[in-house]
Amino acid sequence: MRVLFLGAGEMGAAAALASLNTPSLTSIVIADRDEPRALALANSLIPAAPFGVTIGTRAVDATDAASLRDALSDADVVMNAAGPFYRFGASILQAAIETGTHYVDICDDWEPTLAMLELDAAAREAGVVALVGMGASPGASNLLAMLAVEGLDEVEDLYTCWGVELDDENRSHPVSAATIHWIHQLAGDIRIADGGRLTDTQPLEGVQLDYPGVGRGVVYTVGHPEPVTLVNTVKASGRILNAMVMPTTVIAAIGTVRHDIQAGELTIEDGARALFNVDEARHARIVEALPALGEPGPLPHFFALATGRRNGQRVVSACRPATMPDGMARATGIPMSIGLRFILEQKGRPGVHAPEQVVDPRWFFEALAPHCVPPIEDAASMVMSSACMSHAKS
Numbered sequence: 001m002r003v004l005f006l007g008a009g010e011m012g013a014a015a016a017l018a019s020l021n022t023p024s025l026t027s028i029v030i031a032d033r034d035e036p037r038a039l040a041l042a043n044s045l046i047p048a049a050p051f052g053v054t055i056g057t058r059a060v061d062a063t064d065a066a067s068l069r070d071a072l073s074d075a076d077v078v079m080n081a082a083g084p085f086y087r088f089g090a091s092i093l094q095a096a097i098e099t100g101t102h103y104v105d106i107c108d109d110w111e112p113t114l115a116m117l118e119l120d121a122a123a124r125e126a127g128v129v130a131l132v133g134m135g136a137s138p139g140a141s142n143l144l145a146m147l148a149v150e151g152l153d154e155v156e157d158l159y160t161c162w163g164v165e166l167d168d169e170n171r172s173h174p175v176s177a178a179t180i181h182w183i184h185q186l187a188g189d190i191r192i193a194d195g196g197r198l199t200d201t202q203p204l205e206g207v208q209l210d211y212p213g214v215g216r217g218v219v220y221t222v223g224h225p226e227p228v229t230l231v232n233t234v235k236a237s238g239r240i241l242n243a244m245v246m247p248t249t250v251i252a253a254i255g256t257v258r259h260d261i262q263a264g265e266l267t268i269e270d271g272a273r274a275l276f277n278v279d280e281a282r283h284a285r286i287v288e289a290l291p292a293l294g295e296p297g298p299l300p301h302f303f304a305l306a307t308g309r310r311n312g313q314r315v316v317s318a319c320r321p322a323t324m325p326d327g328m329a330r331a332t333g334i335p336m337s338i339g340l341r342f343i344l345e346q347k348g349r350p351g352v353h354a355p356e357q358v359v360d361p362r363w364f365f366e367a368l369a370p371h372c373v374p375p376i377e378d379a380a381s382m383v384m385s386s387a388c389m390s391h392a393k394s
Contacts, residue, residue: 001024001025001026001076001077001344002026002027002029002074002075002076002077003019003022003025003027003028003029003075003076003077003078003079003340004028004029004031004071004072004074004075004077004078004079004101005019005028005029005030005031005078005079005081006031006032006060006062006071006078006079006080006081006082006092007031007032007080007081007082007083008030008031008032008034008037008038008040008041009081009083009176009177010328010329010333011081011106011135011178011328011329011332011333011336012030012041012079012081012082012333013041013044013329013333014325014329014330014332014333014334014336015079015081015106015332015333015334015336015337015340016028016030016041016045016079016333016337017044017045017048017333018330018333018334018336018337018371019079019337019340019341020045020048020049020050020053021050022337022340022341022344023341023344023345024344025050025053025344026052026053026054027053027054027055027056028042028045028049028053028054028055028056029055029056029057029058029071029074029075030042030045030055030056030057030058031057031058031059031060031071032057032059032060032082033059033060033061033062035057035058035059038057038058038059039057042055042056042057058071062082062088062091062092063088065091065095068091068092068095069095069098069099072095072096072099072101073099073101075101076101076102077101077102077103077104077340077343077344078092078096078101078102078103078104079104079105079336079339079340080092080093080096080103080104080105080106080107081105081106081333081336083106083108083177083178083180083181084109084177084180084181084184085105085106085107085108085109085112085181086109086111086112086181086184089105089107089109089112089113089115089116089132090112090115090116090119092105093105093116093119093123093130093132093352094119094122096128096130097119097122097123097126097128097130098126100126100127100128101128102128102129102130102343103128103129103130103131103132104130104131104134104336104339104340104343105131105132105133105134105336106133106134106135106139106332106333106335106336107132107133107138107225108133108135108137108138108178108181108185108224108225109181109184109185109223109225110185110190110191110223110224110225110227110228113132113133113138113225113228113229113354114191114228116130116132116352117132117229117352117354119352120351120352123350123351123352124349124350124351126350127350128350129343129347129348129349129350129351129353130351130352130353131339131342131343131348131353131355131358131359132225132352132353132354133225133229133354133355134335134336134338134339134355134359135331135332135333135335135336136162136302136324136328136331136332136335137160137162137224137226137242137302138160138224138225138226138229138354138355139332139335139336139339139355140302140321140324140331140335140364140365140368141160141161141162141226141242141302141304142160142226142229142230142354142355142356143355143356143359143361143364143365144160144302144303144304144319144320144321144361144383145158145160145226145230145234145304145306145319145356146233146234146356146361147304147319147361147362147383147385148304148305148306148317148318148319148385149234149306149308149317151310151315151317151387152306152308152309152310152315152317153308153309153310153311154237154308154309155234155235155236155237155238155306155307155308156236156237156238156306156307156308156309157236157238157239157240157241157306157307157308158230158234158236158238158239158240158241158304158305158306158307159207159209159219159240159241159242159243159304159305159306160224160226160230160241160242160243160303160304161209161219161242161243161244161245161299161300161302161303161304161305162242162244162245162301162302163244163245163246163296163301163302164182164244164246164328178328179272179275179276180268180269180272182222182272183257183261183268183271183272183275184223184268185203185222185223185224186203186204186222186223186254186257186258187258187261187262187268187271188223188262189201189202189203189223190202190203190221190222190223190224191223191227191228192221192227192239192240192241192242193227193228193230193231193236193239193240194238194239194240195236195237195238195239196231196235196236196237197231198227198228198231201221203220203221203222203223203258204220204221204222204251204254204255204258205220205221206218206219206220206293206294207219207220207221207241207243208294209299209305210316210390211298211299211300211303211305211316211318211386212316212317212318212386212387212388213386213388214298214299214300214386215297215298215299216297216298216299217245217294217295217296217297217298217299218293218294218295218296218297219243219244219245219296219299220243220244220246220251221241221242221243221244222242222243222244223242224242225242225354226240226242227240227241227242229354229356229357230354230356232354232357233354233356233357238307245296245299245300245301245302246296247295247296248290248293248294248295249286249290251293252285252286252287252289252290252293253275253278253282253286254275255289256282256285256286256289257271257274257275258271260274300320302320302321302324303318303319303320304318304319304320305317305318305319306318307390310387313389314389314390315387315388315389315390316387316388316389316390317385317386317387318385318386318387319383319384319385320383320384321365321368321372321382321383321384322372322376322381322382322383322384323372323373323374323376324368324372324373325368325371325372325373326373330371334368334371335364335368338364338367338368339355339359341367342358342359361383362379362383365379365382365383366379366382368382369382
């Protein structure tokens with residue numbers, strides 16, 4: 001099986017390395033518009049490649065339709081890690097459908113996710129299996145959500161939540177595709193599900209959650225694909241939201257950047273720089289905003305939480321992984337490699353699918369467990385679930 005990895009950045013590199021021992025794999029081609037970067041990644045993979053698996057490179061510009069189709073025509077599966085996805089997601093999937101190439105991506109923007117889901121009929125007609133949003137969030141988060149709701153007779157609200165630390169590693173790449181995506185998803189309106197329908201609202205709404213057995217904290221809404229795909233699988237009478245678990249200083253900083261972008265004073269790229277390089281004036285605005293914000297408290301770093309009813313009683317049900325692969329790149333790239341394994345081993349029905357539509361959550365977390373830090377030997381303990389009775393709606 002010939003696999004094309006599109007995008008030689010950190011997440012594409014993590015996915016490629018984790019994919020090397022995928023059964024039936026015969027070749028990997030690393031494609032990037034920066035061919036020296038593609039070559040450097042390929043050279044790093046060669047020592048770890050199993051006997052019989054070839055590693056190659058090619059220069060591909062995702063904005064050049066002919067170049068893109070030529071590369072896809074030589075592959076059985078394309079692993080799309082070329083962000084930001086609001087620029088490239090739908091066009092690359094369209095090209096994959098036209099060339100009959102199966103497809104996996106880590107799309108973390110809700111707008112192209114909706115556009116890609118509209119290509120479902122074309123993918124089915126072409127016999128192409130496309131798995132969109134197969135990373136950490138979305139991806140693992142969607143599958144945690146399915147575990148959180150499975151014991152409920154009725155679902156009211158559903159939350160997928162994640163945190164990112166603004167550490168030195170993040171600061172060294174202030175205008176990466178991931179950072180630009182993050183600011184893009186906070187700069188304008190976001191789309192959530194409410195009462196089974198998609199609706200637009202503003203981001204950075206503070207929501208207090210009470211995690212069973214852990215405690216209460218406040219999370220802040222952000223635009224992400226989980227609500228726009230989970231609404232097709234989970235029948236919730238209330239809202240489906242994606243939210244950030246972050247310190248109030250970060251939320252306040254994001255709020256100032258959002259304000260300046262909306263006022264036309266910053267571009268999205270400038271907003272990304274401003275978030276990581278806080279000047280004196282912005283620092284004063286951050287300090288001023290802090291008293292109105294709620295802390296995340298003891299909430300886990302990564303989880304799904306659902307409210308609903310079981311046997312007529314109101315219940316809060318939550319799930320979180322015991323651990324995850326270390327670092328954002330591996331936490332995103334390794335689930336993507338499991339998506340490749342799904343395509344090669346299980347195939348699935350043709351069409352464009354979010355993870356929760358076709359991937360069994362327990363199968364996924366069993367596959368993820370050996371890659372975590374520390375590795376989880378007992379896959380049954382990979383996901384930690386808890387629930388409690390609740391007398392009030394969260």
